[in-house]
Amino acid sequence: MVAVTHTPIDVERIFREIATPRSGGIDVFVGTVRNHSHGKRVRQLEYSAYVPMAEKLMAEIEQEIKRKWVIESVALVHRVGMLQIGDVAVVTAVSAHHRDAAFEACRYAIDRVKGVVPIWKKEYFEEGMAWVVGQHEVDVQT
Amino acid sequence: MVAVTHTPIDVERIFREIATPRSGGIDVFVGTVRNHSHGKRVRQLEYSAYVPMAEKLMAEIEQEIKRKWVIESVALVHRVGMLQIGDVAVVTAVSAHHRDAAFEACRYAIDRVKGVVPIWKKEYFEEGMAWVVGQHEVDVQT
Amino acid sequence: MISVNVKFFGPLREIVGEERKLELPDACTGDVAFEKLASSYHGLHKWKPSVRLAVNLEYVQFSHELHAGDEVSFIPPVSGG
Amino acid sequence: MISVNVKFFGPLREIVGEERKLELPDACTGDVAFEKLASSYHGLHKWKPSVRLAVNLEYVQFSHELHAGDEVSFIPPVSGG
Numbered sequence: 001m002v003a004v005t006h007t008p009i010d011v012e013r014i015f016r017e018i019a020t021p022r023s024g025g026i027d028v029f030v031g032t033v034r035n036h037s038h039g040k041r042v043r044q045l046e047y048s049a050y051v052p053m054a055e056k057l058m059a060e061i062e063q064e065i066k067r068k069w070v071i072e073s074v075a076l077v078h079r080v081g082m083l084q085i086g087d088v089a090v091v092t093a094v095s096a097h098h099r100d101a102a103f104e105a106c107r108y109a110i111d112r113v114k115g116v117v118p119i120w121k122k123e124y125f126e127e128g129m130a131w132v133v134g135q136h137e138v139d140v141q142t
Numbered sequence: 143m144v145a146v147t148h149t150p151i152d153v154e155r156i157f158r159e160i161a162t163p164r165s166g167g168i169d170v171f172v173g174t175v176r177n178h179s180h181g182k183r184v185r186q187l188e189y190s191a192y193v194p195m196a197e198k199l200m201a202e203i204e205q206e207i208k209r210k211w212v213i214e215s216v217a218l219v220h221r222v223g224m225l226q227i228g229d230v231a232v233v234t235a236v237s238a239h240h241r242d243a244a245f246e247a248c249r250y251a252i253d254r255v256k257g258v259v260p261i262w263k264k265e266y267f268e269e270g271m272a273w274v275v276g277q278h279e280v281d282v283q284t
Numbered sequence: 285m286i287s288v289n290v291k292f293f294g295p296l297r298e299i300v301g302e303e304r305k306l307e308l309p310d311a312c313t314g315d316v317a318f319e320k321l322a323s324s325y326h327g328l329h330k331w332k333p334s335v336r337l338a339v340n341l342e343y344v345q346f347s348h349e350l351h352a353g354d355e356v357s358f359i360p361p362v363s364g365g
Numbered sequence: 366m367i368s369v370n371v372k373f374f375g376p377l378r379e380i381v382g383e384e385r386k387l388e389l390p391d392a393c394t395g396d397v398a399f400e401k402l403a404s405s406y407h408g409l410h411k412w413k414p415s416v417r418l419a420v421n422l423e424y425v426q427f428s429h430e431l432h433a434g435d436e437v438s439f440i441p442p443v444s445g446g
Contacts, residue, residue, distance in 0.1 A: 011170075012154035021177040021227050027248075028153075028170040029241065031446050035163040047445065050374045050438060053422040054445075078445055085163050090446050099171065099252060106169075107245050110446060118419070118438075119445030120375030131376040133415070134442030173365050189364065192293050192357060195341040196364075220364055232365050252365060260338070260357075261364030262294030273295040275334070276361030 002058035002076045004051050004119070009079050009088040018073035018095040025099035027106035031090040033083045037132075043124045047080045047089060050118040054078065061112045069105045071096040076109060078119055144200035144218045146193050146261070151221050151230040160215035160237045167241035169248035173232040175225050179274075185266045189222045189231060192260040196220065203254045211247045213238040218251060220261055286310055286352040290321065294360050296335070299327040308350060314339065315346040318358060334361050367391055367433040371402065375441050377416070380408040389431060395420065396427040399439060415442050 001017060015028055033045050058076045065074050072095040079089055092109035096102040121132040143159060157170055175187050200218045207216050214237040221231055234251035238244040263274040285307050292300045300321065308317055314337040322328040335358040337346050343359070350356060366388050373381045381402065389398055395418040403409040416439040418427050424440070431437060 010154075011157055012152075015153055015170075015172060019172075019174055019228060024174060024176040026172040026174065028157075028172065029245070030157060030161075030168040030170065031241075032161055032166060032168065034166040034239075048374060048378075049445070050372065050419075050440070053419060053438070056422045086161060097176075099173075099249075103171070103245065103249050107241075110241060114443070114446035116424075116443065117445050118374060118440050118443055120441065121444040122375075131441075132444035133376060134444060190294060190297075191364070192291065192338075192359070195338060195357070198341045256362070256365035258343075258362065259364050260293060260359050260362055262360065263363040264294075273360075274363035275295060276363060 001074070002055055002062055004049050004054050004058075004078050004080055006079070006081050009077055009091055011088060011091060014075045014077060014091050014093055018075045018093050020072045020095060022097065023072040023095035024097060025102045026093060026095040027099070027102040028091065028093040029106050029110045030088055031110070033085050033087045033089055035085045037123050040125050042085065043126060044085070045083045045089070045124065046122040047078070047083065048120050048122070049078065049080045054117045054119055057117045058113065061109060064112070065094065065105045065109060068108070069096065069101040070098070071101050071105050074105070074109065076113060078113065078117065080119070143216070144197055144204055146191050146196050146220050146222055148221070148223050151219055151233055153230060153233060156217045156219060156233050156235055160217050160235050162214045162237060164239065165214040165237035166239060167244045168235060168237040169241070169244040170233065170235040171248050171252045172230055173252070175227050175229045175231055177227045179265055182267050184227065185268060186227070187225045187231070187266065188264040189220070189225065190262050190264070191220065191222045196259045196261055199259050200255065203251060206254070207236065207247045207251060210250070211238065211243040212240070213243050213247050216247070216251065218255055220255065220259065222261070286312070286350065288317065288350050288352070288354045288356050290317065291355065291357045293357065296328070296331060296358060296360050300325050312350055313346065314344065314348050314350060314356065317350060317356060318346070331358070331360060335359055367393070367431065369398065369431050369433070369435045369437050371398065372436065372438045374438065377409070377412060377439060377441050381406050393431055394427065395425065395429050395431060395437065398431060398437060399427070412439070412441060416440055
């Protein structure tokens with residue numbers, strides 16, 4: 001199950017969707033909006049995506065994971081739009097028979113989502129804003 | 143936050159409790175009741191605990207984790223009583239600034255909880271039941 | 285003589301029951317306490333290699349010396365999670 | 366001549382806008398398409414070392430040959446999560 005969504009992410013619902021009667025362990029990674037970035041106070045964050053490509057790549061990551069590990073189910077969900085401090089930006093979750101596989105695959109999932117999926121983050125500070133470009137910030141003149 | 147509880151575990155509430163404005167990543171491991179064990183169909187599971195010792199050891203595991211990793215918050219919750227297939231038996235969750243720490247500490251948490259906390263599982267099959275003793279089953283004469 | 289409270293959990297509870305008060309000589313170890321119980325409850329003996337001793341909610345060695353009023357438990361291999 | 370649709374996201378959208386239709390010679394590569402855009406939009410050039418080319422929702426090399434009707438995008442370093 002993969003999705004790019006404008007609406008708040010319901011962590012409990014995702015966990016319920018990937019839990020199966022055969023899976024004993026589920027690892028869920030939740031990325032939330034932090035109140036700071038590189039020493040500056042963040043007021044809010046805006047995520048935008050190339051939605052059809054993002055969902056296609058997320059579906060590919062799901063398939064990669066199913067090839068690499070013996071697991072039951074995968075969920076990759078990323079929110080877009082304007083987010084406030086503490087809001088859930090991304091969830092990756094893997095259910096598996098063995099917890100080794102659940103942890104490893106969930107870790108792989110978030111690393112891949114952050115590394116390749118075409119989604120961008122714009123930080124709004126007390127003064128000004130900045131695009132986050134990979135690991136770097138680029139100030140925006142406004 | 144550690145607890146041994148008789149009531150159903152609310153995963154979303156645990157995640158909300160340990161999310162802080164400073165934490166960007168939260169890893170949550172959820173252990174659910176599987177419908178099978180060593181090839182046999184499980185109908186339900188009963189967990190019992192030496193509650194005060196279990197909560198004391200869980201609090202010690204929380205402190206160990208805070209010494210070993212730079213993290214924000216830890217939650218360790220185990221349910222006791224009669225559980226049905228799919229019910230949440232255990233949740234370990236760690237919020238951290240960096241996801242590396244969240245994943246490693248959460249993995250450590252579930253391994254330690256399973257390894258040392260005085261909680262026991264009794265499996266109810268179509269016919270008969272068995273205590274799970276460490277990794278082994280011991281049939282119970284009834 | 286001292287008196288300690290011994291609690292049983294999991295599979296051991298089905299053999300011994302929930303709790304037993306035990307009268308022991310002074311400076312007695314956990315090992316001696318276990319042997320005394322095993323002489324009354326036959327099913328207990330086979331558990332000796334696998335149980336751990338807990339005194340006042342802490343794991344300790346079988347050679348640990350018990351004191352009056354201690355809360356003692358013999359902990360069978362745990363299977364939480 | 367072929368016509369392709371180029372979409373822009375993130376920081377590049379603020380330089381170029383959402384979408385541009387581009388007329389290109391036959392058998393033209395992604396690299397040529399980028400250079401053509403960069404000649405119209407000055408801010409674009411500095412992004413060349415870091416952007417990746419996507420054609421029809423897939424990452425490809427800059428040497429990839431474009432075809433009529435392709436959906437093209439130059440993807441700045443992603444920062445999801």
